[in-house]
Amino acid sequence: MAYPKSVWFIICNEFCERFSYYGLRTVLVLYLTSILQYNDDQSTIIYHMIVFLAYFSPLFGAIISDSYWGKFKTILYLSIVYAIGNLVVTGASLADSFSLNNQRYLALLGLVLISIGTGGIKPCVSSFGGDQFELPAQEVYLQKFFSIFYFSINAGSLISTSITPELRKDVQCFGRDTCFPLAFGIPAVLMVISIFIFISGKPLYKIKKPESNVIVTTSSCIYNALKKKLSLFSSNITKSHWLDYADDKFSEKEISDIRSALEVIYLFIPFPFFWALFDQQGSRWTLQATLMNGRIDFLNWTMKPDQMQVVNPLLVLLFIPIFEVLVYPLLAKIGIRKPLQKIALGGFLAALAFVLSAIVQNMIMGKAIHIDAGNGQLRLFNGFNCNVTVKSSANLFDHNLASLETLEIREIKVSNETSFPISLFIDSSCSSKLSETNLMSNVSIVEGKETSYFITHMNNKLNLKRIGYVDDLTKHSNPVLRIINSDDLSNKVFTMKNEESGKTAIELNLQTLTTIISVPLGKYRVFIDETFLTELYLLPFSVNTLTLQVNSEKISSHLAVLEKGNYIHIAWQLPQITVMTVAEIMFSITTLEFAFTQAPSSMKSLLAAVNLLTVALGNLIVVIVSEVRYFDNQAYEYLLFAGLMALDMIVFILMCSKYNYKNYSEPNEQTKLKT
Template sequence: MSQSEDFDDMNVGGYNGDRMDLAQTNGKPPPPELPPEKLPYPKSVFFIIGNEFCERFSYYGMRTILVLYLNEHLNFSENQSTIIYHVFVMLCYFTPVLGGIMADSWLGKFKTILYVSLVYALGNIVLSGSSIDSFGDQNTHIWLAVVGLILIGCGTGGIKPCVSSFGGDQFVVPQQEKQLQKFFSVFYFSINAGSVISCFLTPMLRADVSCLGDDKCYPLAFGVPAVLMCLSVVIFVCGSGGYRMKKPEGNIVMEVVKCTGHAIMKKVQTQKMCKREHWLDYADDIYPRKLINDTKIFMRLMLLFAPTIVFWALYEQQGSRWTFQANRMDGNFYGFIVQPDQMQTVNPVLCLIFIPLFEGIIYPVLAKLHLVRSPLQKLCWGGMLAALSYVVAGALQMKIEEADPIVPSGSISQLRLYNTFNCPIGVESAELKINHVVDPLNTYQFLDLPGGTTSSLTASVQNCTTDVGMTGTSTISLLEGEISSYLLAPDGKNIDIDLLTLRGKKEVEKSEKAQAKVKIIYGGSGAFEVTLSGEESVTFNVSNHQSELYEMDNNKWYDVEVNGNKIGERIYLYPGGVYTIMILDSMTDFRLLQITTPNNLNLMWQIPQYVIITAAEIMFSITGLEFSFTQAPTSMKSVISSFWLLTDSFGNVIVLVVAGSHIVQNQAYEMFLFAAMMAIVMVIFIFLAMNYKYTEVNEDGDVVDEVETSKM
């Protein structure tokens, strides 16, 4: 029994609610009423706020870099990384139901938070360990990462429904109603503060710090969130002496599930003998009428909010597809390099700006224009904005793909020639219909040649005062769906046409890790070393005219050294570029050949789609949660909280189906597909909303009336 109930039960001096018996006060007027007892502010909530800040920092910091870790460090493809990422997020939003049941029916909130947080911290430690190369082979790293992600998913999901409500338990209501409201404001501010700081800082730890012999430091990037999660447990335990703890009272989610299951079973058994107005009415032989009626309202709300699932499918891809999109863009912003995963910071920052902006300006203006006058209208506009954000993202993706190299497919082949002469070289082939002049110290690629063929190619020096009359003829073979590269090099008084062993699409395709790809070629004979020296140095072993193709850290300057001697000018490697360094015969200079255009679209072009998806989040997500709470009876609010988190989980399932089934191969078209899905679902939502019956809930949380239809 609460303290307020204790005061209500007291009947001191014959107090009868309105007056005091004058006979018991000797005819004197009653004394003035005592002011309500002023309860001290529960200092224990500061431990809960500190715990939440550290936990959110840990979660969002780890999640921000996760998809790039899967792709860059564990060598999963972009599609595989997307699938694993969304399986993890799905787990994070499915387990809150289990955490709520555990807290309400068994352990209580304090023990649930404590025990599950320990599992959570262990998961962070295991995930951080999986990124250390010395811990076993690649398979070991993958299994450690999987175990770590499962533990983190169960941990963050398990405590998600408990922490905020446990903080609320520290206040005595209604005496501390205002303090409770301020607590939730500070609580949610701590969530956003933790996410903003970690989304900005963790990618810097990943990309800008070198450790353990690697130019990227995933152990540190995962280790800092792990330390913060351990710290959150310590902070939470430190406040245990001052917490108000309530005993578990049972979980309404389980009651709804059991009531629904019983109604279905009874309907199947007795529907031929008796007909009921609603299928849930079959449960009235065991369950109270209030629970049945409240469950009906809950079911009606859930039908209305089914489109939320598709919204979350779009929203959650900020951490996967949108991050990979950013990985194919140029992050140089006035000299400051923005990491692709840092773009996820834009959403929480915009949320902090947009919430007061929408409430104070945008909603009142839209209401005056008769565009947005009800929560259901906000939801419609929010869903359409989400679809629009993917139209914008798809258009940007198409622009990015314009810079992609043309690679052969099917029976088509391509031929690339490298001219190591300081003279133009003319090449001819009657069978391939080639007649072209390759510029001095340069390269040229012939597209759309028939694959699976063997042809004669003749090369000759053109318009040059040196090497006059030098020619050469060779038989070249072209493979279907591949790129064949040949080197035009001097061989005495002849031109040697040598096949380079590095052939295929890798020579032109961009790095999936957004790094620069570099190889060395040399027209002369012999073997030697070429070192690209910078913050990190890479040594290429050159033999038989060429080296292997290496991926280099981008957005950095490098000196070119041959056998330890610096030659030529410094070079700058851009993200996504594919380069060939041609060492000249004298070995005192070189030419940098750009084979594939680097990422040329600036990362800031992603901001419009982030602005639109954040506006959609404000109008759709926040309004949806608020609307469902105002429309539901008090007894159903925790059920709605659980379902709201489950819709996010189901949204990730949609992404898994689309990504895993390869319905659409082109990434831009996949984004347009999601936009179309959202638009179609919102048309269905408009129909449901127009036929939705509003409910009116009294102060006790009971439904007192229903409006026939909303008409939006």
């Protein structure tokens, strides 16, 4: 018998659909943060809610397909919903004339439609391809089809994961230094093309009519068993298993198959925690990568933060044959042979990957200011382009503060709040511009805080102004910039332009004395009223103070870095990605094998659906943790997930201790326990 030509339409359709889904998903979290202006936590929540819906809707797609529409109509109708969602998201990224809220609503609507579409067709496409073969005559062809089908999935995801970040970052459009409309538009076009390809193959398809759905049948059996058990609660009627109470409506084989499936589903309970960790590669780990240096000098190319997601599928393809030939035989020699053992080991490796991500996060953050109990700190910012002598009557310091210099006194013994007098004397080179060249004033030091003062002028007199505490400047992933300016610069237009793109990143009117902003890391050119002033290089997790003052009719500026972050190379993410990839191979692929071999043939689609549901629930866990946001330090959140994953696997091992492996290879499908 000839190889069915119809399957090539299905394979091409799957390639285009996976290109569309992974292309959009790769750049999604950066679109949410940079264009829709959600913060990191909000973006993480939205990202994982979309993934949750994408893996929850297969349940409904399977029910609709098997009970009502059939596979062809389900794929067609939901693909149209999918394509509309793509177009809506692309339109939202183009809608600059809309208010920010309207852009957000439009984008979220499109993302929901995409999730419903991709999830709804997920359980149908591969099985529809399988329907095109005559079995058992074309069994060999069927195996080749699934191999080609799996290759098309990985090819689509690999190509889109590589290309869409380039379109997002390296192409500039519509007045922005990014081009999300193109990054979303090409996946949208591919999705529309996939629909036309799928429809074109209709004359060749073998289309089966919908039959009863195993999910509906299983749910009905469980419902009837529980209902009858409760109604007979007060009677003396007992059954060997609670599912046997449904024997009036379901056959002995149906009940036996469902019982076997439930034994496997029971072991699936801890699985969502793995997916909670795994899927953060597209959210938290991508946001972490935005704080790292992706420059590869010998290639004269910069790795985009979202492109790090391509490393995982590449390593999967590389590692699978290595595991089959080398790793699994070695593990067998130390007693790790059974699927549940491999799954548990994979879970522990996922925990290790998050420990590594916490280490990288701490490397990026650098050290924060630490003040011991009973101490306070003082910073004095000299706004003059000449020397200022600073003396304290308490003999705490006597310092000649150079032009635009910052004086840091890191240890001052203090209880609660203490004030003491200081004297300021300005150098003669500046004295001719001031009517008073010295000043007696008081400074206050607060226990456990770093207090800042600005040495400036007001009404041609030397002046000392308190500008608050350093710890008022919360340390974020993006650099924090505090601008201190003299009064004569108030209401001047302060502009920061990205040095690479030339685009305006920040434009604001300077306030009286101080302004605090958060900006993306990078190199900037600073302008005051369109006149170039200076260049700034702001690192991640840094807290910076920029002093601005008019001296001799010119604006003087100086940047003081109060807390430093580290701009480490993006390659530091490779260890955590590698360990997570190994965890995926041992956990995810082994789970598929375990579910397939440990359930009767009638229940395999049910277990596939429940396995997808664990992915959905895992993403829901991330949403809950991000919503609670117990930790300000992201590294602590990574460690929390690592600890929960390790604890989860310990529980899983206890749950597996009494499990008996089954063998359904016999023709009559009678369960045979393995020794």
